[in-house]
Amino acid sequence: MHDEIIALPKEKWKGTAIPLTTRSDSYYDIEINPLTREGCTVSIVRKPAEKELVHTPEEYDFPDSLYQDHWEGAEAYGVVSDAGEMMACIEVCPEEWSNRLMVTELWVCDALRGKGIGKRLMDKAKEVALKQKRRAIILETQSCNTNAIGFYLHQGFELIGFDTCCYTNNDIGRREVRIDLGYFFHREGRRR
Numbered sequence: 001m002h003d004e005i006i007a008l009p010k011e012k013w014k015g016t017a018i019p020l021t022t023r024s025d026s027y028y029d030i031e032i033n034p035l036t037r038e039g040c041t042v043s044i045v046r047k048p049a050e051k052e053l054v055h056t057p058e059e060y061d062f063p064d065s066l067y068q069d070h071w072e073g074a075e076a077y078g079v080v081s082d083a084g085e086m087m088a089c090i091e092v093c094p095e096e097w098s099n100r101l102m103v104t105e106l107w108v109c110d111a112l113r114g115k116g117i118g119k120r121l122m123d124k125a126k127e128v129a130l131k132q133k134r135r136a137i138i139l140e141t142q143s144c145n146t147n148a149i150g151f152y153l154h155q156g157f158e159l160i161g162f163d164t165c166c167y168t169n170n171d172i173g174r175r176e177v178r179i180d181l182g183y184f185f186h187r188e189g190r191r192r
Contacts, residue, residue, distance in 0.1 A: 003112065005120055008076040008089060014067035016086060017057070018107045024053045027175040028143040030164065044159075046146060053144045053175060064105055066091055071104050077124050079117060088112055090121040092128055095138070100182075101129040103139040106148075122155050129185070136184045142167075143177040157181040 008016075031043040057063040066076050071093040078089035091105035103125055108117045129137050138160065141148045159181060164171050166178035 002082070003079050003115065003117060005077050005079060005117075005124055008066065008078050008080075008086070010067045010074070010076075013076055013086070016066045018064040018066065018089065018105055019057060019109075020064050020105075020107050021057070022053075022055045022142070022145045022148070024144050024146045025049055026146045027053060028146065028149070028177070028179070029175070030143060030162065030172055030177050032164070044143075044162075049144075049175070055142075055144065055176070064107075066105065068104075074104060075128065076105070077121065079112065088117045088121060090125055092125050092137075094132060094134070099134055100136045100138050101125065101132065101134040103137060106139070118151060119155065126183070135186070136182050138180065138182045141179050141181065143179055144175045149179065149181075152181050155183065157183045 026046055026048050028044050029047045031045075033041045066089065067074055071091070073096075074091050074093040076089055076091040079087045081087050088108040089105060090103060090107075093102050093104050094100075095102050103122075106118065106121060108121070125137055137157075139152065139157070141152065143149075143162075159179065161180040163178040163180070167176055168174060171177045
């Protein structure tokens with residue numbers, strides 16, 4: 001099998017399911033003190049899970065697949081086996097109104113993990129964003145997907161927000177809060 005990253009054209013790959021299962025022994029716990037006129041405090045702390053957190057495509061009404069209709073202008077790239085099976089992929093989609101590029105999918109099969117494929121796919125997203133003159137790359141992950149968060153932080157992404165009721169009305173209790181991360185090509189006046 002070759003690990004060359006190639007374009008995955010929409011006419012061939014639209015609707016291809018992404019068998020994304022996440023497993024983690026930890027999560028980011030989010031605590032929010034109520035917002036008042038004076039402000040509020042938010043705490044995001046990595047904690048060990050009582051038991052392994054596992055999320056599979058079967059538990060969602062809207063499973064991941066390439067080229068979903070609402071991602072207008074999406075492009076996908078990936079690694080395909082000699083037998084024509086997708087082994088890894090990244091899908092990106094322009095968010096025109098904000099001049100950002102959104103990573104809508106990123107997946108690497110278990111057999112290819114730890115071989116630098118994820119980094120190379122993310123490098124491809126950065127290349128696409130630069131070619132399109134985007135100001136940033138954004139993506140969504142979940143507070144229970146600590147392995148992915150660690151990977152994204154290592155790739156230069158940073159926290160840009162979160163949504164505590166994106167998936168259910170009990171996302172904090174389920175330990176699956178939407179985490180939004182961003183990668184900025186040029187950023188001045190950054191406060192730490």
